[in-house]
Amino acid sequence: MDLLKKIDAPSDLRRLSRSQLKPLADELRAFLLDSVSQTGGHLSSNLGTVELTIALHYVFNTPDDRIVWDVGHQTYPHKILTGRRDRMDTLRQRDGISGFPRRDESPFDTFGTAHSSTSISAALGMALAARTLGENRHAVAVIGDGAMTAGMAFEALNNAGVHEDMNLLVILNDNDMSISPPVGALNRYLARLMSGRFYAAARNVGKSVLPGPMLELAKRLEEHAKGMVLPATMFEEFGFNYIGPIDGHDLDSLVPTLQNLKQLKGPQFLHVVTKKGQGYKLAEADPVLYHGPGKFNPAEGIKPSAPGKKTYTQVFGQWLCDMAQNDKRLVGITPAMREGSGMVEFEQRFPDRYYDVGIAEQHAVTFAAGMACEGLKPVVAIYSTFLQRGYDQLIHDVALQNLDVTFALDRAGLVGADGATHAGNYDMAFLRCIPNMVVMAASDENECRQMLSTAYQYPGPAAVRYPRGAGVGAAVGTDLDTIPMGKGELRRSGKRVAILAFGTMLAPALKAAEELNATVANMRFVKPLDTGLVLELAASHDLLVTVEEGCIMGGAGSAVAEALAAAGVVMPLMQLGLPDRFVDHGDAPQLLASCGLDAAGIAASVRQRLGKTEPRLVVSNV
Numbered sequence: 001m002d003l004l005k006k007i008d009a010p011s012d013l014r015r016l017s018r019s020q021l022k023p024l025a026d027e028l029r030a031f032l033l034d035s036v037s038q039t040g041g042h043l044s045s046n047l048g049t050v051e052l053t054i055a056l057h058y059v060f061n062t063p064d065d066r067i068v069w070d071v072g073h074q075t076y077p078h079k080i081l082t083g084r085r086d087r088m089d090t091l092r093q094r095d096g097i098s099g100f101p102r103r104d105e106s107p108f109d110t111f112g113t114a115h116s117s118t119s120i121s122a123a124l125g126m127a128l129a130a131r132t133l134g135e136n137r138h139a140v141a142v143i144g145d146g147a148m149t150a151g152m153a154f155e156a157l158n159n160a161g162v163h164e165d166m167n168l169l170v171i172l173n174d175n176d177m178s179i180s181p182p183v184g185a186l187n188r189y190l191a192r193l194m195s196g197r198f199y200a201a202a203r204n205v206g207k208s209v210l211p212g213p214m215l216e217l218a219k220r221l222e223e224h225a226k227g228m229v230l231p232a233t234m235f236e237e238f239g240f241n242y243i244g245p246i247d248g249h250d251l252d253s254l255v256p257t258l259q260n261l262k263q264l265k266g267p268q269f270l271h272v273v274t275k276k277g278q279g280y281k282l283a284e285a286d287p288v289l290y291h292g293p294g295k296f297n298p299a300e301g302i303k304p305s306a307p308g309k310k311t312y313t314q315v316f317g318q319w320l321c322d323m324a325q326n327d328k329r330l331v332g333i334t335p336a337m338r339e340g341s342g343m344v345e346f347e348q349r350f351p352d353r354y355y356d357v358g359i360a361e362q363h364a365v366t367f368a369a370g371m372a373c374e375g376l377k378p379v380v381a382i383y384s385t386f387l388q389r390g391y392d393q394l395i396h397d398v399a400l401q402n403l404d405v406t407f408a409l410d411r412a413g414l415v416g417a418d419g420a421t422h423a424g425n426y427d428m429a430f431l432r433c434i435p436n437m438v439v440m441a442a443s444d445e446n447e448c449r450q451m452l453s454t455a456y457q458y459p460g461p462a463a464v465r466y467p468r469g470a471g472v473g474a475a476v477g478t479d480l481d482t483i484p485m486g487k488g489e490l491r492r493s494g495k496r497v498a499i500l501a502f503g504t505m506l507a508p509a510l511k512a513a514e515e516l517n518a519t520v521a522n523m524r525f526v527k528p529l530d531t532g533l534v535l536e537l538a539a540s541h542d543l544l545v546t547v548e549e550g551c552i553m554g555g556a557g558s559a560v561a562e563a564l565a566a567a568g569v570v571m572p573l574m575q576l577g578l579p580d581r582f583v584d585h586g587d588a589p590q591l592l593a594s595c596g597l598d599a600a601g602i603a604a605s606v607r608q609r610l611g612k613t614e615p616r617l618v619v620s621n622v
């Protein structure tokens, strides 16, 4: 690690000779593998960007020149080269460095990312801001072929292509993979581009950028193409100067190409080809498995984990297959999250009813709406955080027309290592305000299955939220039974205090209630709320406590407050949930505890409130 140790900032890197870059890349890759295997994290994508990262920091004057990394899950080499090598052992842990770029972490992290396909917009904004401010700096967006499938990327290309007097470079990092194999016509187009345009690099930026074998191929292709008019690439039609494809692991191609491109003004587009998992054979062979592994021994690779409690994702995957078996109208839709959403088996068993639409949440929702119009029964499996992208589509295309679409909202609540960008904290608040929506929160695995069936049978838009990871260990039935619409259930009878628990908060609420001798209701429905149960509990208790793994503001507790107010009931109410701040990465149970959302925290909040409650006052701790 002789070279790597000397690099505390890209200025150190820029002092190296060109011939030192390849050994540096080898050291960086070895460090990366060792480090990620000890912390867990996004491995395959990072192994693929080692050379590109070195070349970018070598050629561009970072941080004055801006690099915006799309998704940002491939920025570990960037973090290592920009002064965070010594903190890589804290990656994605509480108080440690983030797994994504963050402006508050380093001046080299020019833009916070994690949700995909934002880089071109942000870099274009920076490039045009530099032009406006008279600052001579470059803005570079690095975007993957998966992220490129999103509408937002094309909105940005469309906007960028007409601005000639600026320094914007878009680098398409094409590894022919999303998390799972890429889908759609763009992928086919990129494959065609790759097979037919090697000589374009020579034509546009000088033959010196091509390595030997590629130069030979380029020459032959050029001979072959003599006299033929080469169709412009799609990116050229968008107004970009398209260069590529070039080998994204070959520093002798990357560095001179970037140096040449740096001289050019206007929208530039560089197509680099990389391999996901490059340099670690097991990840190269199975980039999906190594996309975001936990800790593992690099010498042995990832071992199958011992069977434990079922995850909610598995419960959903099983339910989806069972319901599909039962009902031919069911179609399953994922915006590029087949593995994460538990749809691998569904795709295998029902390939004609499986739709991976790419990283296109907005489209996924409206596409489902279209199918529902024709009598199919779409199930959109989507992470809570990514449904945020499809919000207008949910309101305007699905709910307004009261269409029969089921939303399986995975990763609801805190997600742990991915942190604030991926936390599903807002869905209860943003869904319950939409007319026609039914919103359920699962408190255990079996209830999750029942709620999915309930949502599916409901002839309008309905969502079931469930968290990342394993449940409480509840036995899961095999039937497709539903639960009564809008009905909660009493789970414990106590005195003075009634805890109204939503979803995952039922288990800690029951535990806290033992100590408090409180009543506990499993509310099940955020909407329609079981108003009857709320009023009954209000009449028989001194204090109502709502608890939810979601933002307090506007969430399920707010629904209870509204119900009390609508009935003219004035009584003490305490709303527990996630606070009005972003909760960073870390271990999810610890983070929940830090927000007072474990049994001890709930009990402590109630005890404190009982000590100072003025009867007949409505209070909340929003």
Ligand SMILES: Cc1ncc(C[n+]2csc(CCOP(=O)(O)OP(=O)(O)O)c2C)c(N)n1
Pocket: 045, 071, 073, 074, 114, 115, 116, 117, 143, 144, 145, 146, 147, 148, 175, 177, 178, 179, 276, 335, 336, 337, 359, 361, 386, 389
């Ligand atoms: C809006 C949004 N939807 C889904 C995801 C989940 N996601 C993270 S990385 C990824 C695949 C990205 O593929 P690509 O851009 O080609 O990068 P690669 O992993 O191949 O390096 C997906 C779907 C996300 N981060 N953001």
Ligand SMILES: CC(=O)[C@@H](O)[C@H](O)COP(=O)(O)O
Pocket: 071, 073, 114, 179, 292, 340, 411, 415, 418, 468
């Ligand atoms: C970068 C990204 O968005 C995904 O890779 C995400 O980190 C996956 O999260 P899960 O591990 O919860 O599926």
Ligand SMILES: [Mg+2]
Pocket: 144, 145, 146, 147, 173, 174, 175, 176, 177, 178
């Ligand atoms: Mg890719």
